Amino acid sequence: MICILRERIKDAQVVKEMENERIDDLGIKGYQIIQKKDGFCFGMDAVLLSDFASVKTGGRVLDLGTGTGIIPILMEAKTQGSSFTGLEIQSDMAKMAQRSVKLNHLEEKVEIVEGDIKDASAIFSHDSFDVITSNPPYMIGNHGIKNPKEEKAVARHEILCTFADISQAARKLLKNRGVLYLVHRSFRLTEILNQLSKDGLEPKRIRFVHPYQGKESNIFLLEAVKGAKPRMIVEPPLIVYKNQNQYTDEIYKIYGMDVKES
Structure with missing residues (x-):
């Protein structure tokens, strides 16, 4: 695939960059995504969010802090949104x-804009x-071990933006x-719910994700509606693994994979 892309892209700098990249199959509509071999790569969180989110026909969608562009590409594949x-x-x-968008010939529907979330309203x-949609940095300040690679650190720690900026x-x-x-x-x-309510984004639906049945939740998926009244639905928990290294049937389905035999 790298060789094929080299024939399409004549820019020498782009070709040089691609030597440190890989191309992954997204398992839907033949779409692929370019990722750095030793840089930040999308994880399960992005895939779960793209499945949890809903877009009405003709809807306009913005992903804040898009990283590799995985969420706009998956959302284009899964929904009837217009842009x-x-x-x-x-x-x-x-x-x-942007190159992943071109690779999938999605230029007419997907756009990647370089800019700061704090300037998004401008x-x-x-x-x-x-x-x-947003899969934001999770960690505050010195919480957790900060990755020495700036790209990964920015993706995981609130270095360039806070959740308040996103809200x-x-x-x-x-x-x-x-x-x-x-x-x-x-x-x-608690912090997230308080910030959203403060900004007039009322939490309406939440689903907790657990690594195993009986283990505490490590992440959650949340829907908040601008200008809505208070009342939130708590959906059944999403369990990731049924056994070590074996996903639950629901996770296989979210990834568009055949359910594995127990």
Whole structure:
């Protein structure tokens, strides 16, 4: 595949960059994504979020902190939305995501914009999106071990933006009754709920994700609606593994894979 792409792309710098990259099959509509071999790569969180989120026919979608562009690409494959935009502050990541869009011939529906979440309300028109998604950095300050690679550190720690920045951007950019979908760490749930309510984004639906049956939740998936009244549905838990190295049937289905025999 690398050789085929080299024939398509004549820019020598792009070819050089690709020597440190790999191309992964997304298992849906033949789509693929470019990722760095030793850099930040998307994880299960992004896949679960793309499955949890819903977009009405013709809806406009914005992904805040898009990274590799995985969520806009998956959302385009899974929904009937009309346009999908990813905002990414890291220049190298944004350019790589743009190449993934071109690789899949999605230029007419998916756009990657380089920019800061804190400036999102100046980059995009207010009240212009039906859906916003975000798989934001989970860790605050010195919580956890900070990766020495800047790219990974920015993706995992609140270095360049906080959750408040994301919530406030969503408040300004969503239409009335527009929906924010996000995935975050369970230990920060109270903080997240408080911030969303403060910004007029009412939490309406939540699903906790557990690594194994009987283990505590490590992440949650959340839907919040701009201008809605308080009342939240707690969905049944999502269990990732039934046994060591064996996903549950639901996880296999979310990935579009055949259910494995027990």
